[in-house]
Amino acid sequence: MVCPGQKKTATPWRVALGAVLALLTGLAAAVEPVPVVVAESESFEIVGRWYEDGLRLYVDAAPDNTPVLAAQLTVEAQGEEIVAAYDAAAGLYRIDDAAWLARLRAAGAHPLAFTVLTDETADVLAGDLVVGSVASPGVAAAGDAHGMRWLVLLAGVGALVVALAWRWRGKRGEA
Numbered sequence: 001m002v003c004p005g006q007k008k009t010a011t012p013w014r015v016a017l018g019a020v021l022a023l024l025t026g027l028a029a030a031v032e033p034v035p036v037v038v039a040e041s042e043s044f045e046i047v048g049r050w051y052e053d054g055l056r057l058y059v060d061a062a063p064d065n066t067p068v069l070a071a072q073l074t075v076e077a078q079g080e081e082i083v084a085a086y087d088a089a090a091g092l093y094r095i096d097d098a099a100w101l102a103r104l105r106a107a108g109a110h111p112l113a114f115t116v117l118t119d120e121t122a123d124v125l126a127g128d129l130v131v132g133s134v135a136s137p138g139v140a141a142a143g144d145a146h147g148m149r150w151l152v153l154l155a156g157v158g159a160l161v162v163a164l165a166w167r168w169r170g171k172r173g174e175a
Helices: 012-030 098-102 144-174
Strands: 036-040 044-051 054-061 072-077 080-087 092-095 108-117 122-131
Touching (some): 044 122, 054 072
Antiparallel strands (some): 044 054, 072 080, 072 108, 108 122
């Protein structure tokens, strides 16, 4: 109940805005950064991202940033080496061996050594894969963040529709 001269404080607009802000704040707190590794040398640049299906590595030539295709890429972590499989369709290298990747699931920085062999060049690079928490490896499923954005957008639109309907109903009742 509102007394004469007193303003309403919980308008539908404020309620809708509060709901959207609460959703956005909760979403921002729930999303952890994707584990990423970056390694650079005079010859090559490597960027790796950890997805649900494993580690995806992009290798480029340092001088002109052109993709290095069909090279031999070996990755070493904690004394164990693995050869990354080249995916010609995607233009990247993949490591999907669950047993090898298991050593990198713990939170913290994991030093990795990369050996790149092409017909013309060979180089060794180093970088740290930084994992935010034990649960974070694999959270970068393709489309996960995109799907959450749509969910937040739909919730915001729904709250706006409810607020508009509430306001329209209130104005009709006053007339």
